[in-house]
Amino acid sequence: MARKLPKVDVVVVGVGWGGGIIASELTKQGLNVVGLERGKERKTEDYFMVHDELRYALRYEMMQDLSKETITFRSKTNVRALPMRSYGSFLLGTGLGGSGVHWNGQTFRFLPYDFEIRSKTIERYGEKKIPDGMTIQDWGITYDELEPYFDRFEQMAGIAGEENPLGGKRSKPYPVPPMKTTPALRMFGEATKKLKLNPFMMPSANLSEAYTNPDGVSRAACQYCGFCERFGCEYGAKADPVVTVIPIAKKSGKFEIRTHSHVRRILHSGNKATGVMYTDVTTGEEIEQPADIVVLTSYVFNNSRLLLLSKLGRPYDPNTGKGVIGKNYAYQVIRGGAVGFFDDREFNVFAGAGALGMSIDDFNGDNFDHSDLNFIHGANIAISQTGQRPIANNKVPAGTPSWGKEFKAASIKYYTRVLSVGAQGASMPFRHHFLDLDPTYKDVFGDPLIRITYDFEEQDRQLAQYCADKCGEIIKAMGATDKIEINRKLGPYDITPYQSTHNTGGVIMGASTETSAVNHYLQMWDAENVFVVGASAFAHNSGYNPTGTMGALSYRAAEGILKYSKSGGGLLV
Amino acid sequence: MLEQHDRKEQPVSRRSFLKNSGLVLGGLVVGGVAGSLLGKQQAPQQPGETPAPTADFNQALMYFSPEQFKVVDAACERIYPEDELGPGAKALGAAYFIDHQLAGEWGFNARDYMQGPFYPGEVTQGYQGRLKRREIFDIGIQEMNNYSNSLHNARFYELTPEQQDTVLKAFETDEVKLTTISASAFFAMLRATTLEGVYADPLYGGNKNMDGWRMKKFPGNQMAYTQIIEQDEFAKMEPLSLRDHQHG
Ligand SMILES: Cc1cc2nc3c(=O)[nH]c(=O)nc-3n(C[C@H](O)[C@H](O)[C@H](O)COP(=O)(O)OP(=O)(O)OC[C@H]3O[C@@H](n4cnc5c(N)ncnc54)[C@H](O)[C@@H]3O)c2cc1C
Ligand code: SF4
Numbered sequence: 066m067a068r069k070l071p072k073v074d075v076v077v078v079g080v081g082w083g084g085g086i087i088a089s090e091l092t093k094q095g096l097n098v099v100g101l102e103r104g105k106e107r108k109t110e111d112y113f114m115v116h117d118e119l120r121y122a123l124r125y126e127m128m129q130d131l132s133k134e135t136i137t138f139r140s141k142t143n144v145r146a147l148p149m150r151s152y153g154s155f156l157l158g159t160g161l162g163g164s165g166v167h168w169n170g171q172t173f174r175f176l177p178y179d180f181e182i183r184s185k186t187i188e189r190y191g192e193k194k195i196p197d198g199m200t201i202q203d204w205g206i207t208y209d210e211l212e213p214y215f216d217r218f219e220q221m222a223g224i225a226g227e228e229n230p231l232g233g234k235r236s237k238p239y240p241v242p243p244m245k246t247t248p249a250l251r252m253f254g255e256a257t258k259k260l261k262l263n264p265f266m267m268p269s270a271n272l273s274e275a276y277t278n279p280d281g282v283s284r285a286a287c288q289y290c291g292f293c294e295r296f297g298c299e300y301g302a303k304a305d306p307v308v309t310v311i312p313i314a315k316k317s318g319k320f321e322i323r324t325h326s327h328v329r330r331i332l333h334s335g336n337k338a339t340g341v342m343y344t345d346v347t348t349g350e351e352i353e354q355p356a357d358i359v360v361l362t363s364y365v366f367n368n369s370r371l372l373l374l375s376k377l378g379r380p381y382d383p384n385t386g387k388g389v390i391g392k393n394y395a396y397q398v399i400r401g402g403a404v405g406f407f408d409d410r411e412f413n414v415f416a417g418a419g420a421l422g423m424s425i426d427d428f429n430g431d432n433f434d435h436s437d438l439n440f441i442h443g444a445n446i447a448i449s450q451t452g453q454r455p456i457a458n459n460k461v462p463a464g465t466p467s468w469g470k471e472f473k474a475a476s477i478k479y480y481t482r483v484l485s486v487g488a489q490g491a492s493m494p495f496r497h498h499f500l501d502l503d504p505t506y507k508d509v510f511g512d513p514l515i516r517i518t519y520d521f522e523e524q525d526r527q528l529a530q531y532c533a534d535k536c537g538e539i540i541k542a543m544g545a546t547d548k549i550e551i552n553r554k555l556g557p558y559d560i561t562p563y564q565s566t567h568n569t570g571g572v573i574m575g576a577s578t579e580t581s582a583v584n585h586y587l588q589m590w591d592a593e594n595v596f597v598v599g600a601s602a603f604a605h606n607s608g609y610n611p612t613g614t615m616g617a618l619s620y621r622a623a624e625g626i627l628k629y630s631k632s633g634g635g636l637l638v
Numbered sequence: 639m640l641e642q643h644d645r646k647e648q649p650v651s652r653r654s655f656l657k658n659s660g661l662v663l664g665g666l667v668v669g670g671v672a673g674s675l676l677g678k679q680q681a682p683q684q685p686g687e688t689p690a691p692t693a694d695f696n697q698a699l700m701y702f703s704p705e706q707f708k709v710v711d712a713a714c715e716r717i718y719p720e721d722e723l724g725p726g727a728k729a730l731g732a733a734y735f736i737d738h739q740l741a742g743e744w745g746f747n748a749r750d751y752m753q754g755p756f757y758p759g760e761v762t763q764g765y766q767g768r769l770k771r772r773e774i775f776d777i778g779i780q781e782m783n784n785y786s787n788s789l790h791n792a793r794f795y796e797l798t799p800e801q802q803d804t805v806l807k808a809f810e811t812d813e814v815k816l817t818t819i820s821a822s823a824f825f826a827m828l829r830a831t832t833l834e835g836v837y838a839d840p841l842y843g844g845n846k847n848m849d850g851w852r853m854k855k856f857p858g859n860q861m862a863y864t865q866i867i868e869q870d871e872f873a874k875m876e877p878l879s880l881r882d883h884q885h886g
Contacts, residue, residue: 114880116859119838124744135751138763147759147766151750245868288862411872415856416863455837455856468717468810468829469803477723480854481872505755559762 067342067351073099074630076341076356078328078371081163082612083362083598083619085306085314086218089280090623092317096630099354100320101343103327104129104160107307112299115292118454122295127167129157134508136366138560140520141497142383148506148514153561155568156295158364161324162307164566165612169294169419169451170270170303172224173609174215174617176430177208177233182605185431186441194441196524198496200386200393201441204604205576206585208233211617214624218616219268222304223276223284226268231426244273244287249412249484250423253448256542262427267447268613269420270304280313291452293419303419326352329510331359331375331595338377338595344510358626361572361597362619368601369500369571370515378572378582378591383497383518389582389590391500393570394519395606398444398490400564401529402552403536404483405545406462411481414453422449428535429491429608440527442491444608446536448484455480462548486539488532491608492569493524500571521558529555567611569603574618586625586637587618593636594629598622696843697734700741701772705793709779710736710828712795716802717832724853725846732835735844736775739831745772769819771827777816778809778824785814839880851877859883 075091077084080102088098120126129135131151139146158164178185181203186194195201216237218224226239243266246254250266257264271287278284287302301308314320328343332353340355361368372378372390381392424447426432435441459476460483466472503516530553537551575581578590587602589595598619600611607614625637699707711733720726727733739745747770759766769777786794786805794805808814809825816824835844837851839859845851851858858877866873878886 114883116883117839117841117880119834119842123834125749130749131751132747132749140760140762144760145757147757147763148751148753150752150765151747153764245864247867248870286864288864289867290860290862411855413863413866413869413873416867416873421867455851455854456834459833468806468832470719470721473718473721473726474723477854480856506751506753557762561762561764 067353069353069355072340072355072357073097074356075099075358075360075626076101076354077360077362078341079103079163079361079363079367080161080306080311080322081158081362081364082165082306082310082616084360085162085165085310086616086619087360087362087598087623087626088314088320089310090620091626092314092319094627096319096627098314098320099356100322101326101328101341101354102161102322102324103346104324106322106324107161107166107297109297109299109301109308112297115296115299116290118292118456121167121292122454123456125152125156125295127158127160127295127297128152129159132509135514137503137506137514137516139516139518140557142518146503146505146516146518149560152563154559154564155566156563157366157566161311161322162305163364165306166297167295168270168303168305168612169610171420171422171449171610172219172222172226172268172270172613172616173445174233175208175607175609175614176426176432178430179605179607180204180206180208180211182442189431190435194435199524200494200496202575202580202604204585205574205581206621210585211621212236214617214620215613217620218613221278221280221309222270222616223272223278224268224270224304224613225266225273227266229265229426230263231429231432239268240278241273241276244269244271244418244421245289246423247413247417247421247450249448249450250421252484252543253423253486253539256539257425259542260538262425264423264425267420267422267424267449269418271418271420272302272304278309280309282309282312284308287418289416289418289421291415291417291454293417294451327510328363328371329374329512331361331371331377333375333377333592336592338592358594358596358630360622360626361595362599365568365571365599365601366500366515368597368599370502372572372597373502373515374512377595378589380501381499383499386496389573389580391571392582393494393573393604394498394500394517395492395494395569395603396519396558397492397565397567397606398521398525398529398555399487400552400555401444401490401531401533401536402485402487403533403540404460404485404550404552405540405543406479406548407482407484407544408546408548412484414450414458414481414483417450417452419451420449421451422447424448428488428532438527438531440524440531442493442608443528444488444490444532446486446488446532446539448486453480458483463550484540484543484545486536486543488529488536489565489608489610490525490528490532492606493522494570494605495522519558521555526555529553565610567600567606569600569606569611572597572601573604574602575604584637585621586628587622588625588629588637590636593634596622596626694846696738697731700738701745702737702740706776706779707733707737708795709782709793710775712802713782713806713828714832714835716799716806717829718836719799725849727832727836729846730836730850731844731846732832735835735838735842736831738843739834740772740775746770765823767819774819774824774827777819778821778828781814781816781821782809785809841880848877848879
């Protein structure tokens, strides 16, 4: 029997960006919040030895231990799903701050088109533009409604940026100016202008200058140290939950964080949750934490998985298209891009920051005419200078052997002479892309793993090809030699090479209980005191990194939870 | 020449950087830098003092047998040979690096999902075998010797460099047919770990004296690049290691 603890106002499952934002907002208003985090405590001092490519980038120091829990994957329903035994396609966060600690900080806002994608696509191109099986739907919220929450996330994190000429309207400028530019970025800027495109500095959560946010948190400026993506920031310059929202929640005296606490079930009776059951992984003890409100902030996979394991909500059935939990899993089409070799000049590629870059949105969303194209949406196209580390960066021109004397010479020569322009393609949902529980493989507690059924579609291939060509034009205009590689071919979705940790969907938001799992406050239609927060709420994935939008939705959800807690119950409208 | 770098030549020393950059903020420093960095005492260091060269105690075996080591050491050197640019994998200690990696959690696949059932699966589903990395190396090394023997009646490390290349190529392209492991997957692992051994921080036993980094003009563990990030010229810097950070 699980040991039962006294009831609290709110229990938050997982303390990353989602959990941290919810905790800070609710405790400010006087609610008592318990945060259950399966991983360990983290602090800036931990990163004294952080400039270690092997340990952090290649041995995944900060990521979830896959021996305890992983996902399974298959391309389609008639293939046997098999476990992701080691890391590849995406990396799963764990520990205080979650992936928010080792992210890059590229902090975009999704486009107005995204939130009304179905209506706007039909309005401009007619219904037949949407291919069979593509299950895009409006999000039940508009960009304008979400705008104030984008702003709150950006002010809290201290996003450095400049206005995107093709983005949604902003109520306020970014809180700090854009980051410094590098020769490569300036070349991208000039080339895209020459091509009559609209470059802008990538919005960055790496602080461009010392900044004090509206909560009173002061942080230092980014030092362009080049160990950012997959690493914690030793300066606190990268916005992460541990140096922003979590201290504010703690300061309130109303936030209790319990690390090493692995949540396994949401307990419920009728259409309400009563709390959660978790295992203290240091002792193995099962503990019940009753709460008035349960907030799931355990990332895309565990948000779906915990609901399915707990038999809460209606599981999605790909055969009928009915049900909602696990629906509209989407990803990112990241493999279309172009690489340029610059024989006559060297770049300081080792220097950089996770979100140091310049990009264009001319081929993103519906910013361009798709009438004669066999796909919808597009990609943010960017050059980024995140810091090239020596083990992982050994690009050589096509035709060079991959080892031996020639390889050594070419990989050394081109280490400082390669630039690439990449496209971050949007990912549309399809009826047969979904999450459910794996029938065979289990985690360390014996609970079923989550199973991904997903592959790239013709939509994705067309999009990747189109964007790769655009990237090619840009890299040429930047003056790359004749050694240019344009990666037009997408191939099948492969779980082994790293692409991005931009998984979305499974507990999507929307305007109707029939087609979505949560409303525009991320409150579950089927369990009014359960809020499911994260990119799990995205009805599709845009041509951007997800966290700007995910952060905005977290602030929105926090407001909903406060409303719900004050009103004493019912679905929010 | 290798252990001593003039710290003044470095763009910023950690401590002076922290003091000068306004990182010590007034008020609430919740998000600020690690206080421990500031509090740390400078190790006493006499000007002009040259540390006496010491034996490299790291160069002993934790996992490989001497025979296995010889095979791997020779193979690494063919993958990343010594040339006019500088040392090869052998002089950089890549095979010691691999040995030490296999001895630890990585060699045991300690953080990988290794529960059954095991099925072959599609290529896009990734590695689905039950063998651990150290076992794959055991088999792969043995097979390299077997194959070398079948061709030239000698062990891999006894072959000429050209003959060694032929053997490696045969593994790379799966011309060698193995039953328990994939020859090409083993080769890919050998290649990847060789590059790790050449370019990982010297703390792991490879990249001796940071010479791998020097060849590649990678400055290692620097605290900050604010001063060079915007400049057009290439910035050539003497690399720093994590050891410098710990003892600096
Ligand atoms: C290397 C990398 C780079 C990235 N770069 C960018 C970028 O530049 N821009 C961008 O927008 N996004 C980026 N992302 C994605 C970004 O990190 C995530 O979108 C964001 O951090 C998600 O926040 P979250 O709170 O939803 O989930 P997480 O950060 O994953 O937090 C979830 C937390 O829940 C905990 N948890 C899970 N299950 C349980 C359970 N059963 N019980 C208890 N606790 C549990 C986890 O341990 C974790 O701490 C990147 C991700 C990675 C890995
Ligand atoms: S690049 Fe900047 S934000 Fe990223 S870890 Fe280094 S100092 Fe921190």
